Amino acid sequence: MHYLEALRKRYSVKKFDPQKSVSEEKILNILEAGKLAASSMGLQPYKMIVAASAEIKEKLIPAFYNPSQISTCSHLVVLVSRKNIEPEYVDRYFSHIAETREIPTDNLNPFKKSIDSFLTQKKEEEISNWSEKQTYIVLANLIFASALENVDSCPMEGFKQDLIEEILEIDKTREKVAVSLALGYRAEDDDFQNLKKVRKPSEKLFKFI
Numbered sequence: 001m002h003y004l005e006a007l008r009k010r011y012s013v014k015k016f017d018p019q020k021s022v023s024e025e026k027i028l029n030i031l032e033a034g035k036l037a038a039s040s041m042g043l044q045p046y047k048m049i050v051a052a053s054a055e056i057k058e059k060l061i062p063a064f065y066n067p068s069q070i071s072t073c074s075h076l077v078v079l080v081s082r083k084n085i086e087p088e089y090v091d092r093y094f095s096h097i098a099e100t101r102e103i104p105t106d107n108l109n110p111f112k113k114s115i116d117s118f119l120t121q122k123k124e125e126e127i128s129n130w131s132e133k134q135t136y137i138v139l140a141n142l143i144f145a146s147a148l149e150n151v152d153s154c155p156m157e158g159f160k161q162d163l164i165e166e167i168l169e170i171d172k173t174r175e176k177v178a179v180s181l182a183l184g185y186r187a188e189d190d191d192f193q194n195l196k197k198v199r200k201p202s203e204k205l206f207k208f209i
Helices: 003-009 024-035 054-063 068-072 087-101 105-120 124-148 161-167
Strands: 046-051 075-082 152-156 175-184
Touching: 003 124, 024 046, 024 075, 024 124, 046 054, 046 124, 054 068, 054 161, 068 152, 068 175, 075 124, 087 105, 124 152, 124 175, 161 175
Parallel strands: none
Antiparallel strands: 046 075, 075 175, 152 175
């Protein structure tokens, strides 16, 4: 499927078919696309929690203001961002780079100094906001990959943050839930799939200079 065709077919599903499950292969492909998302300085200050079992999804229903997607989706991906980037996190990152690229860690010192400089100049609130923004780049990749895999999705921000973090046992001193994405296959009686997609006309959206 051409990517534009996939994106035109895509819409934010309001009700999934609870009898249809996304295959493990497709879920792993979608998650891999999220892993490959662009990330500022490559730090990936986030993680993805995948709610797949009926039990955990049932527990999560009260945490969402519009529970129809959670009660019918195949999988729910919850993106969790870091509130701060500790020196230990950066050290592990550079050890991973050195191991992956098979180079001495010392060769990376100039890059590490630039990251250290960036982080020391930011307050914790700024780091937290920066990390949260990074998750939306991941979210875009997940939505795009889902469309190409012919899997339906619905990004969701409407949740009770404290409750969802409690259910998922998030360490609130270090992390926070940023956004979520429900995955599955649209229900036949979800009337939204029959509506024409409404977007700004190109001449009002694009400006070439």
